[in-house]
Amino acid sequence: MNTSNSPTTGAGAAKNPADPVLGEARRAAGDVAAEAKTLAKDAQAKMAELADDATQQARSFAETNKSRIAEQAAAFSGALGKAAAELEQSDQGTMARYARDVAHGIDDMSTALRERGVDELMQTVQDFARRQPAAFLGAAALAGFAAGRFAKASARRPAGPQTGDGTAGDTDFGAAGSWRGTGHYAQTERGH
Template identity: 30%
Template structure:
């Protein structure tokens, strides 16, 4: 190989390195842009869900407050339900006002300080979340699925498939 050929090969290699570097830079930039979009969308979804959860928790607090008003004025039950309703209403506002990371840290601290109260609150939030999920579900789809499984259960019971001994209905073990 003569000097001109070696210079051309070196120049060609340099051009290839430059174009690979340019492509890599473009890919990094595109990935960073997509990452930013995903983070923005995730935050938006989290904020929307956080607001919905806060509304559900507020509804639970309102229901407890109404229940406390139905009890005898001044009774221990009335005061206790009223206090629980106030605490839950405050939690609703905290959920709405705080960042998701702050909420998780707050829940972690509360769980360590008072595990029984934490578990009770978790149960209430679970009920609220299931109520939200049920209300958010597409009624046509969920109704069709429920009807399908109800009919399947009736057929299974009739032919004995739901029976652990696989006996026909009405037969003795």
């Protein structure tokens, strides 16, 4: 005869008092898991929406600046063409040829910027980077250097009103000195 206090199995088995609690815990865990899945899907949808918005804004920004850059490139190409003509007149044919070649290249780039969409331009750049990685890195470094110089030069411009000679008016830039109407940066002494 079995005298142990172990529960019996079968139809007449006594129920464990923890069973209802375990069942409720399992249902709660299932509810939490379902809610977590719903939240994850919602977050993923929101992230995709934000990414699409950012992509559209980047495209719009690129399209706007593409036109501006194309105009500036065309103007620069024209200036190089004039410089090439002047070089030819002063018997510097080799330099004139180089200047004209660069002007044609810039003019071609300007035309491509005007005629192609942003996606097509990006594909062209990616293709070039795959075919000529060293040239691409060199061009990227040169572009970065030029952008840095441009930013540095732009930061030095005085923000004051312009006078008739193209220089800034009497605008004070703080303790280090001030701009005067002469267009020169004058050091000033301040008692600090």
